[in-house]
Amino acid sequence: MGETITFWVLAVVSVGAALGVVFNRKAVYSALMLGTVMLSLAVLYAVQDAPFLAAVQIIVYTGAIMMLFLFVLMLVGVDSSDSFVETLKGQRFWAAIAALGFVTLIVLAFGNAIFADEVGLAQATAQGGYIRSIALLLFTKYVFAFEITSALLITAALGAMVLAHRERLTEKATQKDLSRARFLGDRPSPLPGPGTYARNNAIDMPALLPDGSVAESSVNRYIARYDVEHGHLPEDPKLAAAIRHRADDEGSESGDAESNAEESNGVTK
16 A cells, blocks of 8 residues: 555656656756656665665666766856757757657557566566666676667767857966956955845845945845745845845846847847
C-alpha cells in the first residue's frame, strides 16, 4: 500500500516537474525542475529495492549532470536575453527528424511494456544480485549502447562549452584597467551590502549609509521588482520608496534592452 501511494505521489510530482522543464521560460527554473525529476526517480528506485540505482541517480545525474547544467547557466548569465535569430541552417528540419525519432522510441517503449512478458525482480537479479546483474548487462548485452551514451555525454559537455562561449569584440580588461576605471568613475567604493547600518540584514532591505540616506543600489533589481509585485514592502516609507524606485529602474532597463534587441533583430533581418 505504501509503495503504491509513493508511486502515485511521485508520478504526479515527476510529470509536473517535467512539464515545468519544457514550459518554463527561465533556464534556472527548468534546471530546478529537472533536479526534482531526478530526485523523484531516485526515490522510486529506492522503493523498488534498487539502492544502487538510487545512489547512482543522485550522485551521477543529480550531482554531476545538474552541476554541469548550473555551470553552463553561470557562464551564460541568468539575466542575459535570449536571441531569436537562427544561426544554424536547417535546424528546424533536423529538430523535426529528432522529434519523430523520439516519438517512435516512446511508442516502442510502450509497446514493449504492454506486450512483452513480465519479468519479476527475483528473476532479473538471479545471477548474483542486482549489482552483478546490472554489470553483466552493461558490459555484455548493452555495451555498445553504454559506450554511445558516454560519448553522447562528452559531446553534450563540449557542446555546452561551445554554446556558452562568447566572442569578444574588445580586448579583455586587465585588473589595472578596471581599477583605473573604478577610481575615475562616480563610485570608487564598492556597492554597500544589503542591510548595512540598518536594523536588519535582509537582502531585500536597502542599506542605510552613514549619513542616514537610503542606498537604492544595494537592493537587487529582481528582488525589488518581486517585492513590489507581491506587496512585500517595509513599513518605513523611505525604504519602500527606494524599493519602488529600484523596481522602476529595472523596468526601464528591461524596456531599453528589449527595444535594443528589436532594433538589432530588425537590422539583422
